[in-house]
Amino acid sequence: MLRRAGLPRSGVEAWKYTSLRALGDVPFAAAPGTPDDAAVHAIVTGAEQAFALDGAMPRAVFVNGRFDPSRSSLPDGVSVGRFQALDEESDDEPAADVASALNAILAEDGLLLRVAPGVDAGRLLLLSVGAGADGTPISFHPRHRIELGQGAALSVLDLSVGQGAYLNNPVFDIAVGDGARLGHAKMQAEAAGAQHLAVVHAEIGAGGLYDSFTLTLGAALARHEVHVRLAAPGAVVHVNGAQLLDGRQHADLTSVITHAAPDCNSRQTVKNVLSGHARGVFQGKILVERVAQKTDGYQMNQALLLSETAEIDAKPELEIYADDVRCSHGATVGALDPDQLFYLRSRGIVEHEARAILVKAFLHDAVDLIGDEILRATLDRAVESWWNRKDA
Template sequence: MNLVLAKTDTERAVSNVFATARDRLPGAGEVAEARRRAFEAYERAGLPHRRIEEWKYTDLRALMREVAPLAGRPDAAAITRAKAALELVAVDGAAKLVLVDGVFVPELSGIAELGAGISVRTLREILENGANDARSDLLLTSTTDAVISLNTAMVTDGVVISVADGTALSRPIQIVHVATASSASAFTRSHVKLGKAARATFIESFVAAEGASAYQANDAVILWVGDGAELSHLRVVADAADAVNISSGIVTVGAKAKLNLFNMTRGGAVSRYQVFITLAGEGSDLSVNGINLLKDKQHGDTTLVVDHAVPHCTSRENFRAVVDDRGHSVFQGRIIVRPDAQKTDGKMMTRALLLSDEAEADNKPELEIFADDVTCGHGATSGALDESLLFYLRARGLCEKDAQALLIQAFLGEAIEEIADESLREFVMAQAERWLEVRR
């Protein structure tokens, strides 16, 4: 008996997009073969849906409806619009690496500003190097997630960053994804490798140029943090109101290394940030904080897996969600403690603030502990603004919206304060205040 998997209209559209775009994708030989195998893996799984536990709250078959065709290379007009959009998310003093509709744009980027000890190349340049088929390894990952397989098959560009051992970068690196096209999709992937005892700040931003709408982004970032290295990784997602953004992170942390990861989502009709972190070296220290700011019918999903693979590691996860109107926030967090990972210290907390009766927050923290000498815990809460505090503020002359905004800022402050750099804390708070201004 021959079994044939039934496809939804959306899945058939994805197959058509891949068939149409295949000749435009960079790389041949082993690279093209890696793409083919990845797309076959995606087709076997299909788009994630509610019957898959990790995707039960974010059913892409229902939420995406259709898959947009691959965006074309940006022309001069698109680059001009992208330049204007950069001002909305630019971090002062950061060296910018700009991707427009999934394509690296040198004239908007500042590779020369990075200085010694750091190498930056584009993923397209490496994949198109016919003399180096081995670089197909840049398309390989340790996870079998369907959207990562789709990213592998369709990726067009990204940046590959390497920081030498002992190098301390004097300025942050900011990768900016700018969407200028409408009803189009972009697939990007970046690699960042920090050498031993290196120090760096890495920022990712997603923004829409004027006129961009109904676009889709599928991004992946592969991070290696070397022994004794310190990395601050900040993400701010401010997509168009009708955009779809599915981003994945695969992170490996070495011995006695420190990683501080922060994510803020305040745009997009559908967004999911899923990050898989492996603490692979003893004595490492991980801090992960995040914020979802959602309104209208926005759907924001943060899914986190922290794998304590070795002893004597510490992890702290702290998430906040503010949900208005009919927005839907999802947090799924899992801490895994392997049998040999004794003396693990891991804690996770997620809190949601619901501003309307129709707002929804699904929080699912989990612990999987296979060792017996550990300190681990998790918690989750959901609630509304404190009426007594609102009354107190209004009695002192604040209008209702201003009083709410002040309490919301205080609610978000605990997560934002974990950002070590003061200027970046102010940048993130300014982004949150923009959301609050629109809400007013």
């Protein structure tokens, strides 16, 4: 698909608000096989300190898209494989989306993680480190698969950090079995010169839950795309997130949630805080197939613009073929309420602290949706850190 059509043009509806023209002009090189160990150590240590990561949490570390066993400590109770096994088992055709097609061509490594039926595997830190070399832009394309058996449970903190100029293009294939629960908290804190294109393909079984949250902080250009299929009765998905952007950052959160069975539930709340000349994009679609009676779907995007030059493009969408459903969607855009700001200032609170209080209150409802309390606390600290750096 990618070889035939190339990168999407502005006329492609799914990419209407996000241009990859700049990406196509960069001569990305393959990631070096032996990155600078001192540089990688500094990046990992900086991330651990900045986000107060639990050093005891099992972790899988990827450096420039390749698994690093020396920095990894994989959890008990799960079966772990590598990309080669994943590739051999996959009979699927490459997905039609751009990032997945690019990944299918260039992927070299990834994680195959299986949780056996009935096993609670606890938490796992999936840490992706981008380490550019000698100012040469590099690209890497990790490909991961997570499979939860019937009644299994797992919480994943998916953190991307780095330094230099690079393209990180991860793809996740996720299968949540009947009655299983997967928490997936993603924190994208890439380097300022990085590009980040990510895709999640997830299928949820009967009574299963995929509880996801994406916090976008870094990268010059970022797009996180989620395709979820609720494949059996009682399946539930949460596709929540927040974008905190400044300068000339551009970030796009695109989702397609397909209700393919009756009595399924989907929830999506995405909040944007945009400053400077930043641009945020939200495209969310709920597709209800004819068989999916008793569907309950909700979608909301809210944006807070902190400058007159910030921009948000929001396109929530419903496509419904069943006749017994409850679905709603909406979008709001606004600035800080001057009356609320005045009230706080009149109580002796200085302006930057008053603004911080209002921004954090705006984001609280979104971050509070994260089911795992440890992951929620980690992302909450990341939000606090972002505001402190921005307001410094």
